[in-house]
Amino acid sequence: MKDLSSPQILSVEGLSVSFGKTRVIDDLSFAVPKGRTVAVVGESGSGKSVTSLSIMRLADLAGARFDAGRIVLDTGAGQTDLLGLTQDAARKIRGKDIAMIFQEPMTSLNPVYTVGEQIAEILMLHEGSSRDAALREASRLLSLVRLPDADAMLKRYPHQLSGGMRQRVMIAIAVACRPKLLIADEPTTALDVTIQAQILDILRDLQEEMGMSMIFITHDMGVVAEIADDVVVMWKGEKVEEGPVGQIFAHPQHPYTRSLLSAVPKLGSTEGQDYPSKTPLTVLVDGEPQLVGETRVQDTAQTQGDPLLVVRDLSVSFDIRKTWYGRTTHYIPAVTGASFDVYPGETISLVGESGSGKSTIARTVMQLTEPTGGAITFDGRNMADMGLAERQKLRREIQYIFQDPFASLNPRQTIGWSVAEPIRTHGLADNDRETRSRVGELLERVGMPADVAERYPHQFSGGQRQRICIARALAGKPRLIIADEVLSALDVSIQAQVINLFMDLQKDEGIAFLFVSHDMAVVEKVSHRVAVLYLGQIVELGSRRQIFEQTAHPYTQRLLSAVPNPDPAAKRERTPLDGELPSTTRRVDDRPAPVTYDEIAKGHFVARH
Amino acid sequence: MAGFLIKRLAQAVFVVIVVTLIVSVAVRMTGDPAMMIAQGATDITEADLERIREGLGLNEPFITQYFATLSGLFTWDFGRSFLGGTEVSTLIAGALPATLLLAFSSLVVSIIISVPLGIRAAIRRGKWEDQLIRILSLVGLSFPNFWLATMLVLLFSITLHLLPPSGMTGWATLVMPAMTMGVILTATNVRLVRTSMLEVMQSQYIMVARAKGLSERSVLYKHALRNSAIPLITFLGLQFGGLLGGIVVVEKVFNWPGMGSLAFDAVSGRDYPVLQSVIMILSTLIVLVNLIVDIAYGLIDPRIRTE
Numbered sequence: 003m004k005d006l007s008s009p010q011i012l013s014v015e016g017l018s019v020s021f022g023k024t025r026v027i028d029d030l031s032f033a034v035p036k037g038r039t040v041a042v043v044g045e046s047g048s049g050k051s052v053t054s055l056s057i058m059r060l061a062d063l064a065g066a067r068f069d070a071g072r073i074v075l076d077t078g079a080g081q082t083d084l085l086g087l088t089q090d091a092a093r094k095i096r097g098k099d100i101a102m103i104f105q106e107p108m109t110s111l112n113p114v115y116t117v118g119e120q121i122a123e124i125l126m127l128h129e130g131s132s133r134d135a136a137l138r139e140a141s142r143l144l145s146l147v148r149l150p151d152a153d154a155m156l157k158r159y160p161h162q163l164s165g166g167m168r169q170r171v172m173i174a175i176a177v178a179c180r181p182k183l184l185i186a187d188e189p190t191t192a193l194d195v196t197i198q199a200q201i202l203d204i205l206r207d208l209q210e211e212m213g214m215s216m217i218f219i220t221h222d223m224g225v226v227a228e229i230a231d232d233v234v235v236m237w238k239g240e241k242v243e244e245g246p247v248g249q250i251f252a253h254p255q256h257p258y259t260r261s262l263l264s265a266v267p268k269l270g271s272t273e274g275q276d277y278p279s280k281t282p283l284t285v286l287v288d289g290e291p292q293l294v295g296e297t298r299v300q301d302t303a304q305t306q307g308d309p310l311l312v313v314r315d316l317s318v319s320f321d322i323r324k325t326w327y328g329r330t331t332h333y334i335p336a337v338t339g340a341s342f343d344v345y346p347g348e349t350i351s352l353v354g355e356s357g358s359g360k361s362t363i364a365r366t367v368m369q370l371t372e373p374t375g376g377a378i379t380f381d382g383r384n385m386a387d388m389g390l391a392e393r394q395k396l397r398r399e400i401q402y403i404f405q406d407p408f409a410s411l412n413p414r415q416t417i418g419w420s421v422a423e424p425i426r427t428h429g430l431a432d433n434d435r436e437t438r439s440r441v442g443e444l445l446e447r448v449g450m451p452a453d454v455a456e457r458y459p460h461q462f463s464g465g466q467r468q469r470i471c472i473a474r475a476l477a478g479k480p481r482l483i484i485a486d487e488v489l490s491a492l493d494v495s496i497q498a499q500v501i502n503l504f505m506d507l508q509k510d511e512g513i514a515f516l517f518v519s520h521d522m523a524v525v526e527k528v529s530h531r532v533a534v535l536y537l538g539q540i541v542e543l544g545s546r547r548q549i550f551e552q553t554a555h556p557y558t559q560r561l562l563s564a565v566p567n568p569d570p571a572a573k574r575e576r577t578p579l580d581g582e583l584p585s586t587t588r589r590v591d592d593r594p595a596p597v598t599y600d601e602i603a604k605g606h607f608v609a610r611h
Numbered sequence: 612m613a614g615f616l617i618k619r620l621a622q623a624v625f626v627v628i629v630v631t632l633i634v635s636v637a638v639r640m641t642g643d644p645a646m647m648i649a650q651g652a653t654d655i656t657e658a659d660l661e662r663i664r665e666g667l668g669l670n671e672p673f674i675t676q677y678f679a680t681l682s683g684l685f686t687w688d689f690g691r692s693f694l695g696g697t698e699v700s701t702l703i704a705g706a707l708p709a710t711l712l713l714a715f716s717s718l719v720v721s722i723i724i725s726v727p728l729g730i731r732a733a734i735r736r737g738k739w740e741d742q743l744i745r746i747l748s749l750v751g752l753s754f755p756n757f758w759l760a761t762m763l764v765l766l767f768s769i770t771l772h773l774l775p776p777s778g779m780t781g782w783a784t785l786v787m788p789a790m791t792m793g794v795i796l797t798a799t800n801v802r803l804v805r806t807s808m809l810e811v812m813q814s815q816y817i818m819v820a821r822a823k824g825l826s827e828r829s830v831l832y833k834h835a836l837r838n839s840a841i842p843l844i845t846f847l848g849l850q851f852g853g854l855l856g857g858i859v860v861v862e863k864v865f866n867w868p869g870m871g872s873l874a875f876d877a878v879s880g881r882d883y884p885v886l887q888s889v890i891m892i893l894s895t896l897i898v899l900v901n902l903i904v905d906i907a908y909g910l911i912d913p914r915i916r917t918e
Contacts, residue, residue, distance in 0.1 A: 060821055089827075097824035104822075109815040113914060114837050124823045159913040175823065 009076060011036045011183050012057065012100075013214040017071035019049075019056055025069070026052050030241050032234045034183065039209065039216040041230035042054050043223065043246070045262070045493035046464070049239040050219045052247045054185045059084055059092040075099065075554060077182050098128040102177035105188035107169035111160035117171050118156030120586070121178055128179045143174040147204055160259055165356075166197035173204060180212055187219040194355035194520060199564040200359070202229055221493065223266045224523075224566030235259045247570045257461055260284070261291040265494045267523035269550075276547055278349070278528055280505040283498055295502065301350035302508050303530045310381060310514050311344040311367065311482060317375035318362050322587060327336050334586050336362040338538045339376070342531075344482065347508060349515040351525040354535035355561075360518045362538075366483045367516065368402045369393060381481075398428045401475035405487035407467035411459040417470050418455030421445065424478035444473040448503060465496035472503065476511075483507075486518045501528055522565045526550050531605075534558045537586055539597050544606035554608040615916070628681070630894040635677050638887045645669065657743045680887065684895065689888040698900055699888050702873060707892065709779055710869035711881050713862070714790055714854055718847065720793030721800050726843075728797075729804025730831065731832045736809060744801060751798030756857050760791045760864040777866035788865045792857060796850055807839040814838070841912055848904035852897045 013033040019026055027049040034040045044050045055061035057073055073084040077099055084092065104110050111120060121143060122136035131139065137156060144152035147170040160168055169189060178183055186205065190198035206229065209216055218229055226233060226247065233250040235243040235258065243256040254260045264284040272278065278300045282293035316337055323332035337359040344350050344506070352360040367369040367378060369385070378385045380396060388396065401424070404410040411420050421441045424430070431437040442452030448469040459467060468488060475483055485504070489497045507513055519525050525532060525546075532549040534542040534557065542555040551557050588594070599607040645663040664670050667690075668679065683689045689699035732744040767787060768776035775784050811817065812835055820834040855870075862871030870889050877886040909916040 058822055062820065063821060093824045093826065095824070096822055102822045104815055104819060106815050110819050112816040112820070112834050112838070114912060116913075123825070127824060161914045171818070176820075 009036060010034060010253050011076060012217075013076075014053070014057070015072045015074065017053070017056065017073060018053055018069040019061060020067045020069055021065060026066075026239050027056070028239045030071070030236075030239075032241060032244055033230075034215050034217055037209075037213050037217055038231040039218055039229055040232045040234060041218045041220060041226040042234045042236060043220055043226055043262075044236035045221055045495065047238065050236050052188055053236070054102065054187050054219050057084065057185060058088065058096055058100060059087065060096075075183075090244070094128075097124050097181075097271075098179045099181055099186065101171070101179070101181040102187065103172050103176050103189045105191055107165045107172055107189075107192060109171050111168055113160055115159075116156065117158050117160065117163070121156075121171070121175050124175055126179050139178070140174070143178055144171070146177075146208070147171070147174045148567050149174075165193055166200065169193060169197075169201055170204065173201070173208070175499070177208055177212065177214070181214060183215045183217065184209070185217045185219070188221070188361040189218075189224060191220070191222065195522070195564040195566075196355065196560065198225070198566070202566075205229070220534070222566065223251075223263060223494075223568040225606045226564045226567050227570040227572075230570075231303060235262070251570050252285045252569070255442050256287055257291045258290055261286055261495065263568070264291070265498045266496075267497075267521075267527050268568055269523045269526060269562065269565050271523075272526055272546070273551060275299075276545070276548065277303075278505075278530065280502055280509075281501060284495075298505075298507065298509070300349075300505050300530075302512065304346045305348070307346070308382065309343035310346045311516070312379040313343070313363070313367070313376070314341050314379070315376035316340040316358070316363065316366065316373055316378065317372055318366050318440040319374050329592055332587050332589055335588060335594050336586070337366070339597050340531050340538075341376075342540065342543060344514050344516060346481065346514050347512045348530045349504075349508065349517055349528055350531045350533065351517040351519060351529040352524045352533050352535060353519055353522065353561075355520060356497075357537070358530050358535040359538040360535050361486055363535075364402070364516060364518050367482075368400055368484055369397065370402075394428075398424060398430075398478040399480055400482045400484065401478050401480040401484065402484045403468075403471050403475050406491055407464050407471055407488075408459075408491075410471055411467060415458075416455060417445075417457055417459065417462075420459075421455070421470065421474045421477055423474060428478060430477070430479070440477070441473075444476050445470070447476060447507075448473045449499075465492050465499070468492060468496075468500060469503070470502075472507075476507070481514060482514045482516060484516045484518070487520070489524055490521065496518075497524065504528065522562060534561065537584070538594070539540050539609065540607075541597075541609040542607065543599075544603070548603060548606040552601055552603065552606065554606070613910060616906065619902055623902045626898050627684075627895050630898070631681055631684070632677065632889055634890050635673075635680055635892070638883055639673075641883070680891070683888070684891060686800070690862070690884045692885050693882045694876075694885075699884050701884075702885060703888060703892060706868060706870045706873045706889075709867060710858060710871060711854075712785065713792065713867060713869060714851070714858060716785055716789035717792035717796060717854060718851075720789050721796035722847075724793070725797045725800035726804055726836075729801045730808055730836070732805040733808035733812065734831070736794050741805075744805070748798045748801040751794050751801075754795060756791055756795055757860050757864055759794065760787070760861055763787045763791060764864075777864075779868055784865070784867075788861050788867050789887065791861050792854060795857070796854065799850070800843065800846070803837065803843055807842045809834045810833060811839040837911060841908065844904055844907050844911070848901045851900045855893050855897065 010033040015031050017030045018028055026473055030053065032040065039553040042050045042053060052061055052066065055064065056066065056068065062068065068085050071085070075084055075095065082095070084095070087095070118137050118140050121140035122133060123129045125136040126133065129530055141152045141156055144155050149155050149167060149170050163171065190201050193201065202225065205216070207366065220226060230247045232248050233245060235250070235256065237258045243250065243254065243259045250259065251263065254263055261284040280296065280300055282295040282297060284291045285294050317335070317339060318337040319333045319335045321330040321333045324330050340359070341361055342350065348363045352363055354360045362371060366373050380400070383392070385393070385396070401596055411417070418438070418441050421444055422437050425437050425440060441455050445452050445454060450466065450473070451467055462470065489500060492500065504515060508515065517525070517528055529546045531545050532545070533540045534549065534555065536557045542549060542558045549558065553562060598610045600610055601607055641666050645660045645667070668676060687700050689703070692699055692702060693699065728744050732741040735741045764776050764787065767774040774786055778784055817830060817835060820830045858869065859871035859874055861867070862869045866872070870893060874886060874889045876882070877889060
């Protein structure tokens with residue numbers, strides 16, 4: 003039991019921060035008790051990241067101005083107001099008393115220095131260690147974050163490591179000088195769930211061992227439930243609520259907290275139901291959360307007739323290493339022997355971790371990648387037998403929505419131009435006037451006013467841009483929409499809106515969806531059927547209910563057990579998780595074994611291993 | 612790394628073969644050298660011309676001549692000059708070191724000026740120092756090299772009597788030609804260093820370096836500079852070609868006895884064995900420099916090394 007009366011390591015008092023004329027944090031106060039973890043949660047624009055950068059005094063280096071307040075650090079040897087320090091003095095505290103882990107492990111390490119050099123650097127700086135001593139300590143730290151073969155790891159460069167390994171190196175750097183306070187800013191957001199679970203474990207253990215306090219910045223309520231002792235909820239730069247984690251989840255007081263919690267998709271929320279359902283959205287009306295919209299069972303899948311899309315024994319591989327005269331020696335079997343059907347009006351999800359081949363399948367169906375084996379049949383016609391004209395028509399009937407709404411709209415063209423692109427490309431309108439009125443209808447269909455057509459992408463938020471991308475996909479009058487991680491860049495409240503939009507479109511137009519995602523909770527909410535992928539092979543395929551309630555394959559179980567449960571009271575039963583996904587690179591003569599399946603219930607296929 | 616080197620070396624050899632082939636064909640398209648040699652003489656007969664061609668080996672099939680030229684690169688035998696009959700190899704042995712000295716001095720001058728200025732402009736982005744550096748670099752970009760060369764001579768030799776106006780008689784004579792070439796390179800390099808520095812400073816790993824508590828100096832020189840050097844080095848390799856092109860004019864203005872002067876005289880005198888050899892050697896040099904650039908990449912960036 004932790005000592006609740008222990009003094010605070012850090013207290014933020016009446017902090018206000020501005021960038022230029024914009025106030026991004028307003029009168030924020032909270033405290034971090036010694037040895038405890040405070041989660042600061044909020045959606046994009048809530049000011050949670052600026053809070054952490056202000057504590058580090060990195061915010062003012064990026065141009066922020068501290069308008070009011072104090073940030074008091076109490077390491078036991080007296081109190082210091084961090085905001086009163088010069089940068090030179092703050093530098094002595096950064097990395098030593100307060101350390102920070104960042105969101106993007108892929109870009110957090112300097113690509114031109116070895117792992118060992120980057121850890122040793124901070125020890126030489128703050129502890130005055132010699133280079134040799136620092137490298138020895140670095141090796142110990144790498145074992146501490148459970149990286150195998152620590153001595154060899156010292157000599158490796160960041161690009162040779164996976165995201166999860168890099169994040170562990172980052173943690174090793176952060177805890178090198180035994181900081182009193184560790185700030186973790188969305189440290190697991192960019193990682194797969196199984197890796198996320200490992201990182202959270204490591205952080206918890208290190209905290210215990212070193213007696214550190216932690217500030218954990220996140221938007222993921224599941225992670226909060228998992229790691230936090232106390233929670234601070236931020237909204238538009240202000241603290242709206244704070245309290246112990248159990249209280250925040252069980253009895254949220256502020257309307258915003260309540261709406262945030264109700265928007266979070268929870269694993270197991272559709273237990274006992276055969277079909278996914280459209281559920282009401284929680285929105286703030288006059289400062290009170292209200293449920294808006296209907297509950298409707300999404301029984302849109304027309305499984306009686308022929309399937310719209312038939313994928314049989316699909317294989318896709320990429321050659322990656324060649325001899326100097328061009329013969330392939332190594333390749334990646336991105337997808338091996340994948341078979342599934344999609345019926346009109348059905349949503350089938352491809353779920354798996356990075357490198358599982360889920361996006362490759364989606365791209366191959368969209369003709370963005372050539373298959374190396376197997377067949378794709380759309381509406382009874384084999385894609386391989388199609389002529390150019392028919393393939394072009396297919397590009398209209400299948401539309402693709404990409405993950406990053408910021409990168410998938412041309413920044414120099416108006417929204418109207420982008421939405422009209424499929425109409426122009428496929429000659430779907432007779433004249434400009436018809437095109438314009440069609441664009442207006444489409445924008446209204448996705449819940450945007452028609453007159454935004456004249457504006458440019460930078461004037462819209464991520465959620466609005468994703469709606470625009472959906473409008474563009476609809477412009478082609480598609481029969482199948484491939485949605486590739488379309489929700490992962492969006493806040494949960496926006497996610498819920500987009501999910502409902504998809505369900506409405508499916509209901510009204512009978513569109514089939516191929517939904518690619520790594521988020522098990524979202525997949526459970528939207529899918530009729532689910533295919534679980536592991537290293538390029540479908541390991542389990544079945545109805546949503548079969549996959550989530552009669553889980554049969556060990557990998558699916560592992561994936562499900564790694565998903566953080568947004569309920570701090572729930573007792574966790576987790577399969578212990580170790581190690582990384584094995585490398586997928588193979589020598590040419592090393593072909594993956596063909597998969598065979600057992601049909602353990604009607605339509606429920608499990609790979610035999 | 613070894614595989615990487617072998618691959619780049621094979622590519623370099625191929626490029627040299629293609630370049631020498633183009634040079635050989637192009638030179639032959641400018642006319643019959645026998646006629647050029649015989650220009651001064653009256654009552655030339657076809658038999659005389661034939662004799663001259665035989666003497667030059669021009670009656671051989673093109674492919675034989677081409678291989679003779681190519682092997683010249685390895686045996687250091689390029690035949691004799693039409694003007695004066697000196698061995699071309701002797702002429703080049705005199706001129707090549709002078710040109711290399713000038714070219715590398717210019718590069719060094721440009722790096723010494725452009726890297727600190729570019730970094731300064733980047734860290735003071737939008738402030739007056741940045742504006743000033745950017746304006747100066749635009750001014751530098753707008754100078755034609757022959758004009759700048761003349762102005763330097765007017766200022767330093769004629770008005771101030773500080774530097775000798777021409778020739779190659781000691782370190783003092785190197786200053787003005789190297790400055791002329793260097794200033795123009797500097798103008799582009801400052802902008803390149805500034806842009807790539809700005810980009811690198813936005814990286815997450817720079818934030819991480821600051822979060823470690825490193826001084827701004829370490830952040831800049833240890834973490835940012837090495838990463839922002841990668842585009843600069845690429846560009847230096849590309850610039851080297853332009854540099855050798857510009858050297859013809861600058862060497863002529865300062866009467867610098869290098870490959871540029873040699874080429875200039877060869878063109879005016881239609882001394883085509885010299886011209887062909889000079890072009891071939893300069894092209895090979897450019898290929899070599901770019902090979903060195905590729906190797907330098909590998910040294911700076913581990914991601915390229917292991918590819």
